[in-house]
Amino acid sequence: MEITSFTPLSAAIGGALIGLAAVLLMALNGRIAGISGILAGIMAPLRGEGRADFSWCLAFIGGLVLAPLLAGLFRGEAIQISTPHPLWMMALGGVLVGYGTRLGSGCTSGHGVCGIARLSKRSLAATAMFMTTAIVTVFIVNQLLGF
Amino acid sequence: MRALSALIAGLIFGLGLTISGMINPAKIIAFLDVAGGWDPSLLVVMASALAVSFAGYRVALAREKPLFEQRFQLPGKTAIDRPLLVGSALFGAGWGLSGLCPGPAITAAALGDHEIYVFLAALLGGMLLKDGLRPGAPAAGRPA
16 A cells, blocks of 8 residues: 655645635636536537537536646656555446446536535535545455455 | 636646656555654645635625626535535545546646546546436536
């Protein structure tokens, strides 16, 4: 198991930026910054729901993708990430995240940040649920199965 | 204008995810691994994001309408129903398996790790599995 260290300062700064972005999207465009919903907005034409949200959703996703490149430029070195679990878990995880966030109407951003900030009981329940099953899953995978 | 403002919001959101280390699956899994070498960083990220968005939403939603749109589009559902709970439970399991949720996965796409692309392809597949390819079907829920 890879050990990552507690980084409270960068976590607080990064969190504040996430909150700021959510507020901006609401104040300017009147939208919830829920990434699973925004991704679904890009795919809406596939569902025959029209392209009303296509361009702003694509622009938001474009901003996300540009961010680590910009951060890498400022830092002078590329951002490094690592994936501790095997590839099949990434694939299975992806399917569950895709299906689950559509069925549950949101993910970490839409429910965990924007929904709770609106004091939505639905989002609070969703967040409690996905936090619980995520912690149980990692307990099984890392502690019981020893990955 | 609304595409430009969305681009800027996305960029700031992505910078937040990058700076906080939340695009790193190892860091997410270390947060979820409460019985292992627990890394509480995600808790600080959420607390900070919530403090800013809670205060900022108060100001933003006090206005009559957003700057570039005619109205605020807020989720209307209030019932804690079965799809919400089952969907969130499945999402959490997938989050724990991969260490990724949609925002960090998309943000990390530019870094070129093939594991991220496998996750993203599966993510889109899972979304299609739920929403289907149904031209002419009724709307299947708003962005949340």
